[in-house]
Amino acid sequence: xxxxxxxxxxxxxxxxxxxxxxxxxxxxxxxxxxxxxxxxxxxxxxxxxxxxxxxxxxxxxxxxxxxxxxxxxxxxxxxxxxxxxxxxxxxxxxxxxxxxxxxxxxxxxxxxxxxxxxxxxxxxxxxxxxxxxxxxxxxxxxxxxxxxxxxxxxxxxxxxxxxxxxxxxxxxxxxxxxxxxxxxxxxxxxxxxxxxxxxxxxxxxxxxxxxxxxxxxxxxxxxxxxxxxxxxxxxxxxxxxxxxxxxxxxxxxxxxxxxxxxxxxxxxxxxxxxxxxxxxxxxxxxxxxxxxxxxxxxxxxxxxxxxxxxxxxxxxxxxxxxxxxxxxxxxxxxxxxxxxxxxxxxxxxxxxxxxxxxxxxxxxxxxxx
Numbered sequence: 001x002x003x004x005x006x007x008x009x010x011x012x013x014x015x016x017x018x019x020x021x022x023x024x025x026x027x028x029x030x031x032x033x034x035x036x037x038x039x040x041x042x043x044x045x046x047x048x049x050x051x052x053x054x055x056x057x058x059x060x061x062x063x064x065x066x067x068x069x070x071x072x073x074x075x076x077x078x079x080x081x082x083x084x085x086x087x088x089x090x091x092x093x094x095x096x097x098x099x100x101x102x103x104x105x106x107x108x109x110x111x112x113x114x115x116x117x118x119x120x121x122x123x124x125x126x127x128x129x130x131x132x133x134x135x136x137x138x139x140x141x142x143x144x145x146x147x148x149x150x151x152x153x154x155x156x157x158x159x160x161x162x163x164x165x166x167x168x169x170x171x172x173x174x175x176x177x178x179x180x181x182x183x184x185x186x187x188x189x190x191x192x193x194x195x196x197x198x199x200x201x202x203x204x205x206x207x208x209x210x211x212x213x214x215x216x217x218x219x220x221x222x223x224x225x226x227x228x229x230x231x232x233x234x235x236x237x238x239x240x241x242x243x244x245x246x247x248x249x250x251x252x253x254x255x256x257x258x259x260x261x262x263x264x265x266x267x268x269x270x271x272x273x274x275x276x277x278x279x280x281x282x283x284x285x286x287x288x289x290x291x292x293x294x295x296x297x298x299x300x301x302x303x304x305x306x307x308x309x310x311x312x313x314x315x316x317x318x319x320x321x322x323x324x325x326x327x328x329x330x331x332x333x334x335x336x337x338x339x340x341x342x343x344x345x346x347x348x349x350x351x352x353x354x355x356x357x358x359x360x361x362x363x364x365x366x367x368x369x
Contacts, residue, residue, distance in 0.1 A: 001338065002128070002356035003056040004063040005331075006270030006312035007215075007241035008048060010137070011102035012069055013316050016085040017043070022114060025049045025330055045320030048331045050114055054135050055332040061131035063118070063360065065138045065163060065240055065270075065312075066106060070098035072145035072173055092148045092173060099146035103159050106139055117160045121367045128360060138363060140213060140240065143168035143177065150200035157208045162367060163240070164205060165213035166198060167221065174198045175225070176218035178252045191218040191251075194225065202228055206235040209368045213240045214262055215312075219251065226261050236366040238267040241312035243277040244298045247291075253277060256302060263303045268362045270312020271295050273334065275323050288326045289340040296341070296354060306350035310359045311337070 013019045019028050025046055032044040053062050072095045073088045089095045109115045115135040118124050127136045140163030147153055153164075167177030176192035202225070205212055212229075214222060214237055229235050239262055245253035254262075254269075262269060272278070275287040280294060299309040311334060321329050327336050334355075341351045353361075 001058060001335075001352055002060050002063075002360060003053075003058075003335070004065075004310060004356035004359035005053070005056075005315075005334075006065045006238070006268065006310055006359055007140075007142075007272070007314050007317070008053075008064045008066055009069065009142070009314070009317045010048070010064070010066045011105045012067065012087075013046070013048070014105055015102055016087075019046065019049075021049050022051075023049055024051050041322060042316070042318065042320035045322060046316050047321060047324060047329065048316040050135055052331045054133060056334060057133065058335065059133050061127055061133075062135045063124075063127065063138065063356065063363075064135065065140050065359075067140055067142045068099040068102040068106075068146070068161075069142040069168065070095040070102075070146050071143055071168055071170075073170070087168075092145060096146040096148055099141065100159075103139065103161075106137060106160070109137075118363070118367065119160055119162065121364055121369050124360065124364055124367060138162050138367075140164060140211075142213075143172050143216070144174045144201060145172050147201065150197060150204050153201060153204045153208060153210065157210060161210065163211040163213055163238075165215055165240070166194075166201070166217060166225070168216050174201060175221040177216045177221075178218060191220050194221050194228075198225070199228055202232060202235065206232040209234075209236075209366065211236045211238060211366050213238055214254075214258070214267075215239050215242045216252075219255075219258075222258055229265070235265075236267070236362075237262050237265050238362065239269045239312070241270050241272045241314040241317075243272055244295050247281070247294055247298055248277055248279050249281070250277075259299065259302050263299075263308050266308075266362070266365070268308050268310045268358050269299050270310045270359070271299070273311075273313040273315055273324050273328050274317075274319065275325060278325065286326050289328075289337060292325060292337065293340060293344055300350075306346070307353055307358055307361070309354055310356070310362075311354065 072092045166175035278291040
C-alpha cells in the first residue's frame with residue numbers, strides 16, 4: 001500500500017543530532033544510548049530512518065514531505081550556550097545558510113540514490129508507477145525565516161522547495177506562530193498579525209506554485225492569510241501536521257473554521273503522531289490509535305468525505321517514543337493504522353487514502369507540470 005507522510009524533519013535530525021538516517025533505527029538508538037542525562041530527552045528513542053520509512057510501504061512506493069528548518073530571532077541572547085541543535089539565529093542570513101545546509105543534505109541523498117526529490121507532477125507520477133520499495137521526498141520549509149526576501153523564493157524553488165509554512169513556534173519574520181512551552185522563548189510567544197513581508201511572499205508562492213502549509217500559524221495570522229488567499233485562487237494550501245482543536249484544546253491544533261478553510265480549498269490535513277496533540281479533551285493518560293481515529297473522523301465529517309485526511313506524523317520532530325501513541329514505537333508501526341481503521345468500519349478506499357493516496361492526489365494537483 002502506498003505510504004505518504006506529510007511532515008518529517010529528516011535533515012534536522014541528520015544535521016543537528018548527527019543521525020545517519022541511512023541506518024536502521026536500532027543502530028541510531030544504540031549510538032545515542034549512553035548520552036548524558038542533561039542531553040535532549042528524545043535521544044536514544046528515535047523512530048525514523050530511511051530503512052524504516054521504506055518499510056512503511058511494505059514494498060510499495062513511499063513519499064515523505066521532508067523539512068528544512070531554521071528560525072531568525074534577533075532577540076536571542078548572545079551570551080547563551082549555543083548548541084548544535086539550536087534552531088535559532090540572530091540574523092536571517094544565518095538562518096538561510098543553515099537551511100541551505102539541510103537542503104544540501106537532501107541533494108546528496110538524491111545523488112547517492114537513497115531518495116529522489118519530487119519537483120514536478122511527472123516526478124510524482126513516475127515514482128508512483130516505478131518506485132516500488134523506494135523513498136521519494138517533497139521538500140518543504142517549516143517557517144519562512146530562511147527566505148531573506150520574498151523575491152528569493154524563486155531561488156529556493158530552483159533548489160527543489162515545493163511547500164512552505166510562514167512560521168514555526170513564536171514570531172517569525174513573516175507571521176506569528178503558535179505558542180511554545182519553551183521558557184526561554186515565552187516573551188515572543190503571543191498571537192499577532194502578519195508582517196509586511198507576508199503578502200508579497202504569498203503572491204510569489206501562488207506564482208511559482210509553492211504549497212502553503214497552514215500549520216503553526218497563530219490565529220490572527222491564520223485569519224489574515226485566509227483573507228489574502230481569497231485574492232490568490234491559485235495558492236494551494238494544506239496542514240502538514242495539525243490535529244483538531246475541537247477534540248484536543250489548544251492553539252497548536254486547528255479550529256473547525258480553520259480546518260474548513262483548508263478543506264474548502266482542496267487541502268489535506270496531516271494528522272500528527274504526537275500524544276499531546278491527540279489527547280481527547282486534554283485528559284491525561286495513554287494515547288493510542290483510537291485517538292488518531294477520532295481526529296480522522298472529525299476531519300472527514302468537516303470535509304464531507306474521506307479524501308482530505310492523511311498522516312503528518314512529525315515523528316522525531318523534537319520528540320521520540322516518549323510522546324508517540326502507545327502502539328507507535330517506530331515509524332513502521334504506522335501501518336497498524338490500516339487495521340485500526342478497518343476495525344472501526346472504514347472502507348478500503350478510505351484506508352488507502354489516509355495511508356497515502358490522499359496526499360499523493362493533492363501533491364499531484366499542486367506540483368508544477
